Each structure stands twice: as structure tokens, then as C-alpha cells.
Amino acid sequence: MAQPNPSSVPTKSPQALEYERQAESRAKEQEQIEATRARHREELEAMEKERETILEEEYQMRRQHETEALKHREEVRKHDEEVRRHKERMTEHARRMMGR
16 A cells, blocks of 8 residues: 655644644643532532531430430429428328327
């Protein structure tokens, strides 16, 4: 097969070569920008997930605190009732002792 004549092979002008170099440079910059955006999105998603986890933990802690407070109030109420009954028994006992 015959070799192409070097004068028939189109050559790129310096302007065309510069245009291609700039286009490649812009393409690389765009890829870097997209990679940075993707990384930022991932970081934001991770931060949002962490924020949701913290909010859930705070909610669970509040619920636990409220439950403990309710239990404590019930224990105090029972104790107060026992003290009241004890005082009534003591008063009744004192009356019986005085009445003898």
C-alpha cells in the first residue's frame, strides 16, 4: 500500500492546537469541580445523617428522663401515702392510749 504524501496530511495550526489544549484544560477543571461538588454533597449528607442521629439521641434521652421523672413522682406519691397512713395510725394509737 502506498504511504500518504506528507503534504496531503492536514496539519493543525498553532491556533487549533492552542484551542485543543485550552479545551482539555477546561474539561479537566470541570472534572475537578464536579469531583469537589460530589465530595461536598457526600460531606453534607454525612453531616445531615449525624445531625439526625444526634436529634434522635436527644429525643430518646428526653423520653428516658421523662419516664424516670414519672417513676420518681409515683414513688414519692406512694411514700407520702405511707407517711400519711402511718401518721393516722399513730394518731389513732395516741387517742386509744389517752382514752384508757
